[in-house]
Amino acid sequence: MVMRMKIIRSLLIVSFCLGGLLHAQIAVVVHKSNPVKNYSLDELKQIYHGDISLHVNGRPIVLIETQPLAEDFYQLLYNKSRIKIKKYWISLVFSGRSAIPPTEKATPGEVLKFVANTPGAIAFVSSSDLDDRVKTVTINNYSYEQETYPLLKK
Amino acid sequence: MKITLNPFSRIKMLVLTTVFVLSFLSAIPFRTYGYFDLEFEVNNKDRAGKIWTFDQHHLNIINIFSLDQNFRLFTEMEWEHGISIEADGAGSGKIYLAQGWLEYKKSNALRFQMGKILVPFGKYGLTYDATPTFLSTFLPNSVYGNHENSVGYKDRLFAKWLTGVQVAGLIPLGDWATEYFFYITNGRGPKPSEKDTNPNKGLGGRIIVRTPIDDMIFGFSYYSDADGNSHNTIQTSFGTDFEFTVANLTFEAEGVYKNGQNIDTTTIQPIDDYLTGYGYYFQTSYTIKDRWTPFVRIDQYDPDINGKVQHDETTTVGINVSITPRIYFKSEFQFSRDADHLLHDNDTNKAYQSFISSIAVAF
Numbered sequence: 206m207v208m209r210m211k212i213i214r215s216l217l218i219v220s221f222c223l224g225g226l227l228h229a230q231i232a233v234v235v236h237k238s239n240p241v242k243n244y245s246l247d248e249l250k251q252i253y254h255g256d257i258s259l260h261v262n263g264r265p266i267v268l269i270e271t272q273p274l275a276e277d278f279y280q281l282l283y284n285k286s287r288i289k290i291k292k293y294w295i296s297l298v299f300s301g302r303s304a305i306p307p308t309e310k311a312t313p314g315e316v317l318k319f320v321a322n323t324p325g326a327i328a329f330v331s332s333s334d335l336d337d338r339v340k341t342v343t344i345n346n347y348s349y350e351q352e353t354y355p356l357l358k359k
Numbered sequence: 360m361k362i363t364l365n366p367f368s369r370i371k372m373l374v375l376t377t378v379f380v381l382s383f384l385s386a387i388p389f390r391t392y393g394y395f396d397l398e399f400e401v402n403n404k405d406r407a408g409k410i411w412t413f414d415q416h417h418l419n420i421i422n423i424f425s426l427d428q429n430f431r432l433f434t435e436m437e438w439e440h441g442i443s444i445e446a447d448g449a450g451s452g453k454i455y456l457a458q459g460w461l462e463y464k465k466s467n468a469l470r471f472q473m474g475k476i477l478v479p480f481g482k483y484g485l486t487y488d489a490t491p492t493f494l495s496t497f498l499p500n501s502v503y504g505n506h507e508n509s510v511g512y513k514d515r516l517f518a519k520w521l522t523g524v525q526v527a528g529l530i531p532l533g534d535w536a537t538e539y540f541f542y543i544t545n546g547r548g549p550k551p552s553e554k555d556t557n558p559n560k561g562l563g564g565r566i567i568v569r570t571p572i573d574d575m576i577f578g579f580s581y582y583s584d585a586d587g588n589s590h591n592t593i594q595t596s597f598g599t600d601f602e603f604t605v606a607n608l609t610f611e612a613e614g615v616y617k618n619g620q621n622i623d624t625t626t627i628q629p630i631d632d633y634l635t636g637y638g639y640y641f642q643t644s645y646t647i648k649d650r651w652t653p654f655v656r657i658d659q660y661d662p663d664i665n666g667k668v669q670h671d672e673t674t675t676v677g678i679n680v681s682i683t684p685r686i687y688f689k690s691e692f693q694f695s696r697d698a699d700h701l702l703h704d705n706d707t708n709k710a711y712q713s714f715i716s717s718i719a720v721a722f
Contacts, residue, residue, distance in 0.1 A: 247531075247534070251531060251536075256467065256529055256531060256536060257467055257531075258467060259464075259466065259467060263428060264428070265425075265428060286649050288649040288650075288681065288684050289649060291684035291685075292492075292681070292684055295491060295492060295684070295685070295721045296486060296489075296492040298392050298421070299392070299394065299421070299485075299486045299489040299491075299492055299721070300477075300485035300486050300489075300492075301433055301458065301460075301472075301476075301477070301485060303431070303462065303464055303467075303470060305390070
C-alpha cells in the first residue's frame with residue numbers, strides 16, 4: 206500500500222514537472238533553404254522589432270505573424286501586447302525605416318505554406334502545427350521541447 | 360469645353376499621374392500605406408474660422424517601391440485640408456510631395472538616402488504629420504510649431520523637409536542600440552528642392568540611444584542652415600529628447616535651443632547674434648488596457664530670450680483612445696497664454712482655451 210502511494214506520488218510529481226512541456230509551445234520557423242540554425246533571443250527581439258531586416262546571406266527578412274499566437278509570442282519576447290507592437294510598427298513605417306512589418310496570416314496552415322514558399326520568411330507557429338515543409342530554429346541553442354527554451358509558455 | 364491648366368496645376372497633375380501609374384501598373388513590388396485625419400476645434404481666440412470648425416487636415420499616401428534587395432524608392436504625397444484645385448489654379452488646401460527619396464541599403468548599419476527627406480530632428484521629426492503615431496492632435500507646439508517670431512515672420516526651430524543626401528543606420532551594441540542620421544542638403548529657401556542660392560548648406564544629424572532599460576530612449580539633434588531668404592543669417596538649433604516607460608506610465612520631454620546669427624555673406628562668418636529662442640515640453644501619459652491613454656503636457660516657447668515678455672505657454676490635457684491599433688480618437692483641452700500678445704497678432708485674447716477632437720487613421 207505504502208509502495209503504491211509512493212509510485213502514485215512520483216508519477217504526479219513527474220507529470221507536474223513535464224506539464225509545462227506537454228502542451229504546445231511556440232516554434233520559430235524559416236524556409237528550408239535558410240542556413241540559419243539558431244537565433245539568440247536578442248537577435249529574435251531585434252528581428253521582430255525591425256532592427257535586423259536582412260538575413261546573414263543578405264536576403265531581406267519577411268516577417269509573418271498569426272493570431273491568436275501573436276499575443277503570447279510578443280508577451281514572451283518583449284513583455285508587450287500585440288497592440289503595442291502593431292503601433293510600434295506603424296511608427297516605424299511612417300518614419301521611413303526600412304524594415305517591412307509582419308504580414309498577418311489567418312491560419313497556421315497559411316503560415317507554413319507561405320514560409321515553405323518564401324526563402325526570406327520567418328514565422329512562429331504552435332509546435333503542434335509543425336510539419337516538414339519548414340525548418341525549425343533553436344533559440345539560444347534550445348529547442349522548443351526543452352525546459353530551458355526561452356519562449357516556453359508557462 | 361476646353362479646360363486649360365496653369366503650369367503649376369500641370370506639374371501637380373503630372374506628379375499625381377506618375378505616382379498612380381507607377382503604383383498600379385508597375386511590375387516593381389511595392390507597398391502602400393497612409394494616414395488620414397479629421398479635426399474638430401472650438402476656441403475663444405476669436406480668430407476667423409476658428410469659432411467652431413472641422414478640418415480634414417491630412418490624407419497622405421506612402422508608396423514604397425522595392426527596386427531590388429538593396430534599393431527602394433520611398434514616396435509620400437500629401438493632400439492637405441481637403442484639397443480642391445480649380446482649372447485656373449484657384450482653390451483651397453495643398454498638395455505636395457512630402458517625401459521622395461531613393462535608398463541604397465548596404466546593411467542595417469549603413470543606408471544612403473537621396474532626395475526630399477523629412478528632417479530627423481527631435482522625437483517626431485520623421486513622423487511630423489503622421490497623426491496616428493502620437494497622442495495629441497497636434498505635435499507639441501513649442502518644439503514643432505511654425506511660430507511667428509519677434510522679427511516678424513513665421514519660422515520653425517528647425518526645417519521640416521530638406522532636399523539632399525543622408526546617411527543613416529542602426530547599430531546594436533549588446534543590449535544597447537544606437538541609430539544615427541547625418542545629412543547635407545539645400546537648407547531652406549524660396550525653392551528648397553530645386554535651387555539653393557544660400558552660401559551655406561542645411562547640415563544636421565541625429566543620434567538616438569536605446570538603453571538596456573526597457574523603453575528608455577535618448578535623442579540628440581543638430582541642425583544648421585541659412586535662416587529665411589535673406590542669405591545674411593545663419594540659424595543653428597540643438598535639440599535633446601528623452602522618453603521613459605515603466606509599466607503603463609510614459610514620461611517624455613524634449614527641448615530645442617535655436618540661435619540666429621548675422622553673417623558676412625562673403626566669408627560666411629558670424630558677425631553677431633540677432634535672435635536666440637527656445638522651446639521645450641514635458642508630457643506624462645498613462646495607458647489603460649492598451650486603449651485609453653490620458654495625458655498632460657506643458658509647453659513653453661520663447662522666440663527671443665532677450666525680449667523679456669515674449670513668451671508662449673500651453674497646457675494640454677487630453678485623452679487618446681485606440682479604437683483599433685489603426686484608428687484613434689483624440690480629445691484635448693488646451694490652455695494657452697501669450698504673455699505679450701505678440702505671438703498671435705490676430706487674436707483678441709492673450710489667454711485663451713481650445714477644445715480639439717480628432718480621428719486619425721493609419722492604413
